[in-house]
Amino acid sequence: MFRNTFQSGFLSILYSIGSKPLQIWDKKVQNGHIKRITDPDIKSSVLEIMGTNVSTNYIMCPSQKDQTLGIKLPFLVMILKNVNKYFTFEVQVLDDKNVKRRFRASNYQSRTSVKPFICTMPMQLDDGWNQIQFNLSDFTRRAYGTNYIETLRVQIHANCRIRRIYFSDRLYSEEELPPEFKLYLPMPSSNKQNEIEHQVENDTNVEVIIENQETDANNAEAEVVDDTEGKIEGELGTALETK
Numbered sequence: 001m002f003r004n005t006f007q008s009g010f011l012s013i014l015y016s017i018g019s020k021p022l023q024i025w026d027k028k029v030q031n032g033h034i035k036r037i038t039d040p041d042i043k044s045s046v047l048e049i050m051g052t053n054v055s056t057n058y059i060m061c062p063s064q065k066d067q068t069l070g071i072k073l074p075f076l077v078m079i080l081k082n083v084n085k086y087f088t089f090e091v092q093v094l095d096d097k098n099v100k101r102r103f104r105a106s107n108y109q110s111r112t113s114v115k116p117f118i119c120t121m122p123m124q125l126d127d128g129w130n131q132i133q134f135n136l137s138d139f140t141r142r143a144y145g146t147n148y149i150e151t152l153r154v155q156i157h158a159n160c161r162i163r164r165i166y167f168s169d170r171l172y173s174e175e176e177l178p179p180e181f182k183l184y185l186p187m188p189s190s191n192k193q194n195e196i197e198h199q200v201e202n203d204t205n206v207e208v209i210i211e212n213q214e215t216d217a218n219n220a221e222a223e224v225v226d227d228t229e230g231k232i233e234g235e236l237g238t239a240l241e242t243k
Contacts, residue, residue: 003070032057085159
């Protein structure tokens with residue numbers, strides 16, 4: 001979609017107060033809802049994704065399965081609200097080996113695992129609104145030893161509220177951000193940064209299954225098969241942060 005577009009600075013793919021926030025997104029809803037509401041904390045419109053099963057309630061960009069984003073900017077930033085329910089998101093990238101890799105983060109998984117085509121990891125969110133910063137270039141290099149080329153697809157699952165999702169050429173301080181990319185709260189937000197768990201499963205035979213997960217604690221955990229003792233401490237610790 002954006003491969004032939006000049007890419008520099010910021011490239012937004014979702015803005016909750018736009019006239020058509022899901023114009024380039026597909027959505028799937030089963031026993032849940034995706035709707036625009038007014039969030040009481042920021043007193044503005046946000047996109048809410050809720051469902052009893054995270055795997056069957058999500059939005060996906062691009063909307064067409066035969067299309068890809070073609071975004072080369074290496075930083076993915078998401079401004080979203082923790083609603084204290086199970087939540088996951090997934091990003092598919094292309095590396096310099098012409099291999100498609102998927103990165104999946106969730107707040108119900110307790111360990112990080114890597115296999116050839118997917119890396120799954122735990123994620124901690126602060127209460128209320130968070131800014132998730134995902135260094136795709138660094139993550140691709142640390143997990144697979146390859147170079148990030150572009151992002152192909154983004155998928156956001158229940159349960160969360162979204163203000164904006166955008167890519168950038170680097171991380172910007174709050175003072176550098178354009179006004180429309182800032183989140184204005186009635187009270188100052190915390191600057192605490194929570195890193196992902198410093199643990200990576202290094203065996204390519206690890207199979208992670210999170211499809212068809214239920215929302216109770218027993219079934220929401222990703223199942224890990226053929227687990228091994230090979231662990232790399234701290235490799236992915238700085239790639240995914242929340243503010």
